[in-house]
Amino acid sequence: GTEPRVLITGLNLTVPKGRHVIVTGPNGCGKTSLFRVLAGLWLPVEGAVAVPAGKRMLWLPQSSYLVTGTLRDQVTYPQHYRKASREVDARVHACLEKVRLTKLCDASATEDPFGLSSYHHDWNDVLSGGEKQRVGFARLLYHSPAYAVLDEATAAINPDEESKLYEMVLENDTTVFSIAHRLELRKFHKAELHFVGDGSGSFEIRELR
Template sequence: MQTAGAFGQVQTSLSFFVNAYARIAEWKAVVDRLSGFAAQAGLAGPVPPRGGVAMERGWPQVPLSVAELNVTTPDGTALIEGANFSVEAGQTLLLKGPSECGKTTLLRAICGFWPYSSGSVALVEGARMLVLPQSPYLPLGSLRVVLAYPAEEHAIPDSELRHALAKVGLGHLLASLDHVDQWSAMLSLGEQQRIGFARALIARPDVLFLDEATSALDEHAEAYLM
């Protein structure tokens, strides 16, 4: 009896690792990401105390206007020099160029996130900008949280969330609004990009930037969403 009891205690103790394996693996993944972030942060150079574009007030008829915009890499290599363009209300502007020429960095500079730039960007007062990247960020939580991001999950009525899902071709997810999962692993890249467009429908920004936001979609889906 004592032997059987001891064996049971050992078995129970060892079963902890089996039952907790998923949580341990998740914890290790988080630690690895934070360690990698800390290592990269240590390699990053200091951000210059000055720099970046000057944000100015624009006109309602021209929500976005860029003047004499210069963009460089942190080491001073010129990416874009003297860019001038404007986008009128309802107008679409296409920026084309080879890979690594600085298109994404240009968007960062326009949004005020790139200190290695100069020039001016004029926006209508109170204008809201939204950038749809190639791989949108999907926070952990319910699909409702994912769709509402960066707003609070209960700030958007269910009717708007459902309408946006159906509009971008994700009607099969209508019943999963409250399902909690790691959606970045559950959804294909194409579905994640559709989530990005659903967010745009919900947020209704004044200026919308698409940074290869349809790269994982076929031509028919791309034409429909655009």
């Protein structure tokens, strides 16, 4: 079999509530691999990873997972409402408004005042890369988890929009762990985990503010 690859060596990192961490480093250094380990998709060969359970944690990959279903379903995922209350729909609509996606609402739906019942088998065919990422942020604002891990979750969004999205998430009292290329995002974080990328698993941790 393939030899296990050293991703990072000797890291001991705790992320308490409010300590927003950005992960940086050159392409191919293992940033997305770290995301997969944190998400439990890959198991570490050595060491341990502990993350908050259940609804306290939300994962936002570079391309948000979209389901067959209504516009409402995209925001409330993994929850699904056969018949959503007016309160739920008002919240979903408010989140779409914040990320500037209300144009996706179906204004002609008379029994659905918020226009959230527009249905597609494959939303991936309907939305652009930036829109998919904004749906991910609407989902993040809707669920308001204690922690969120973002892997290049704003790569297809322009820097001004990106800043507004991050500001809203932080105002929502969600602690973020961001894997990012754009170093401008440092301003939203309190610490930086920098992968050196020399193949040895070495890293640096810098306090940002």
